Amino acid sequence: MNIVRSHVLVCGGTGCTSSNSPEIIKQFNKELDKRGLSDEVKVIQTGCFGLCALGPIVIVYPEGSFYSMVKPEDVEEIVEEHILKGRIVKRLLYEGDLKEAKVATSLNDTNFYKKQKRIALRNCGVIDPENIDEYIANDGYQALAKVLTQMTPEEVIDTITASGLRGRGGAGFPTGRKWAFAAKEDNPVKYVCCNADEGDPGAFMDRSLLEGDPHSIIEAMAIAGYAIGAHQGYVYVRAEYPIAVKRLQIAIRQAREYGFLGEDIFGTGFNFDLDVRLGAGAFVCGEETALMRSIEGHRGEPRPRPPFPAVKGLFDKPTILNNVETYANVPWIINNGPEAFASIGTEKSKGTKVFALGGKITNTGLVEIPMGTTLREVIEEIGGGVPNGKKFKAAQTGGPSGGCIPESLIDTPMDFESLAAVGSIMGSGGLIVMDEDNCMVDIAKFFLQFTVDESCGKCTPCRIGMRRLLELVDKITSGNGTLEDIELTEQLCYHIKENSLCGLGQTAPNPVLSTLQHFRDEYIAHVVDKRCPAGVCKNLLRYQILAEKCIGCTSCARVCPVGAISGEVKKPHTIDTSKCIKCGACMEKCKFGAIVKN
């Protein structure tokens, strides 16, 4: 193998790819080539580093210099200064909270990474996902070798059970127990499936894992196959993840070439192979029975359980289905022992959890934290707090099935039980931060619109009930609601939860219920005072010109698209609210703060 003196890691995750990282790689190769350095320095496209807000990200080793927001035109300087002359390009360094320390090189010292514990994401941003050798160099396929040569299937299941690993897809079902159910079934044909149909708005951990470390999923699925007695696996991944699909397919091909998939793996006589199935973008296909129907080639719709998939799943055979992140933990647990995993986290929630930080937060991106880390630590320390000096209002976890956690509960530990106790869920790990400018009724409506669109339409409560629920909430946000409507809303929420066929419907009202629980006063303000406290709900907004501040410059009147503002020059203007369409253009234009909305 060629020994190189320096490695340049360029993030090839979806975020950085969108901000032009492929061009950066091209530039690096060009500049290195120009200087005859191609043999000495290796440029690697990695998976996601997590700090997506600051992409594209480039790390230069051996120094470990962490460059952020790199543009293609910066590359020449990095090559010339850093690689050739050994002088770090300080203006591009990610400083974050390290400005004063002036260390600027060690990633792990930054607040963003300091509190993280990367198990599932261990290889993301570290290795080239399209190169199996790099995975192997980082202990890849060692767990599979250990399992196949030194452990019985029962021991594998016992290990997973002892680790306390629970499903990362939402419900948190103990993984070991799920595997044991399927292992118990006496059937020569069984299946191992991977749920990569990540659909929660704002969640992208499964995508990053598949893009950054696809081999860990393949390895884990082969381990699961051995544990339950299956010889075929399917990764169900959404077609909207082209990079993930491509890298997964490359990885499967490489694994077959290396004999990690296929027949007689490691000469042990164990056969296992994997195929990719693409989802066409239905959120409901993340539900296990719907996912299996979809793999079978039918309309993706859930069916009643029992029978559970472990007994009768894909093609009516015993099947296990785990989420991408769940699988990503498996090789680590085998390699490091269940105790090591179980030592992380809380009593009932072991290990780490990846969260996708989004919304009103400084460090948008992916973070992996030990279970039980508080919401405050995640938002204030790792996430860098709410930007623009705004006040934190609530955090939404668990996507459309989850709930909102108010500021008063910011010290809630992030684990399955604690989140459920405050009316939210862990879900797949979406974490959307909201500040004082967010209307909580409007937020609930946003998630409702999503689930109404994504309901499969099979069962009555979800198909009709969710639509009626949205209509009720819409009535409230448009100022036509009554206190009775709030009561009916709540009643309907519980009805849908208790009567829907599948998990989608059973959780779809959660955003409404949790905001009703924590922000009921906002609902009441909408129906009683006909006012939206956050100033979001358009129908309830009133734009008003403060006469004492208005100097009569007329710029608001000129920018108003509907001619709702009138007044003489140098005299206070007024807004005709019957004409006003509440577009906010006047307020934006006014330099004197004379226009307010309430």
Added chain:
Amino acid sequence: MSTVKVKVNGVEVECPANATVLEAARLAGIEIPTLCYMKEINAIGACRICVTEVSGARGLVAACVYPVAEGMEINTNSQKAYNARKMTLELILSNHRRDCLTCDRNQNCELQKLAKDYNIKDVRFGHPEELKPQIEDSMIHLIRDNSKCILCRRCVAVCKEMQGIGVIGPNDRGFETHISCAFDRNLEETACVSCGQCITVCPTGALTERDCTDKVWNALADKSKFVVVGTAPSVRVTLGECFDMPVGTNVQGKMVAALRRLGFDKVFDVDVTADLTILEEGTEFLERLNSGENLPLITSCSPGWVKFCEHYYPEFIPNLSSCKSPQQMFGAMMKTYYAEKMGIDPKDIFVVSIMPCTAKKFERFRDYQEAVPGLRDVDAAITTRELARMIATAGISFKDLPDEDFDPAFGISSGAGVIFGATGGVMEAALRTVTEIVTGQELKKLEFTEVRGTEGIKEAQYDLGGRLVRVAVASGLSNARALLERVKSGEAQYDMIEIMACPGGCVNGGGQPIQPQSVRNFVDLRAKRAAAIYDADKEMKLRKSHENPVIKEIYDTYLEKPGSHKAHKILHTKYQARSKYPGVAVAE
């Protein structure tokens, strides 16, 4: 079979270990409401109207699919379950065009009944004023109005699972979900066979037959028309259900009386032309048996089956009997033989048939169904349900009617004609005649019990004067498909096959009285109605088609002999291969 003990509302019952909560409750005499559930065909737990509280489950469970367990305590009427069902009903009603007064299914609607049973007084959701009719009426036999569809998917299941056709299914998703054909094309652009099974399972008025009663009323009012009516074999054992009589009641005499009171000039029995069919088809069978050509002979009485064959198995078209169906033979004989005999211009004869079948509405318009060129053999084909509607309109108190006899010209028939109404009946009728013709000896036992019964596929072998004849009977098109695949692969060989489109045959036809699914799930309509058919046969003196004096007279005075040139002109037809995708130009 192993059993478990469960408690239903505190009362202990023993039920099969694989029973559902719904079935256990039924054993305890409790009917849990259902809408989407159809036993063995549609266990999808979708409508959620059957939610029930059971011990050991986290929340409410769908009784139709939830399995019982030893010691389970089932509470069918807890307040929680009651409130949940009520709210679900309210939600369904919020998206259902509630024009009950003018709906075809008024007072025979499962949704309407539940709304009444659950005391729904107000629907707090939705915008009823926005619900407009969504009519799809491209087919001759059926009208769909999706504004009344509650998406129970029973029609989808019966089309796909029972008939093996599957031309309808859910399109779009969520609130926009609706039942229609692929790419939202019209039904006429698909290979729908017009069997009408979807109509009989629809809980509401979303699917109805195309009503032709107006046409019949108009003909009856037209003094220049000589209006004759003929009733199919199975109608006499089902019509009573429309007047609250028990399933399986034979009301032939009252039916004839009612038709006479409606003003038909002659009331005839299509059983007569069923006998005629046996003579023609039996002759055809013997000819083919001798020549060895186009065997197995496959019956052609069921127009749903014939259309299915043309769409899906055109390679079997040469095997189809060239005989018209009894309905068409009836019309043809009216406009030729009978017109001549009575000295009436065939143009002035208006032939109405009362059928258990919606495909008969389609069959009437098929090509090669005009014994008198330019005149359709049959002028109106109405279903059992439409006849009941006419009787109600006329204010006839059906139950109080005396029994009357058919008009004799086409009113004397054999038991062989009657059993056409049940699966296996045509085969048995044919065997009675063919065996006696071939052997020249009187049959000692007329019952060919091997071909009776409700199983989907039946097989038997009979000695036909020294020659072994292999026969098969299929009812329900998925069974037909299975049987034909076996014939195609050479796995099975037969000389004659009877196929009926509807499971159980005409007694369970798409035009028969609609029984709610709560009855269908626990009562075998096919068997009960067929039993009445076989009872009728048993009680008749005349039980063989070839002994029917009317038939004898027809041949003696008009058609010469079975299979004659004249018989062919009047009583036989042709078929055509049809595309599986009639609406799409595809290279096949």
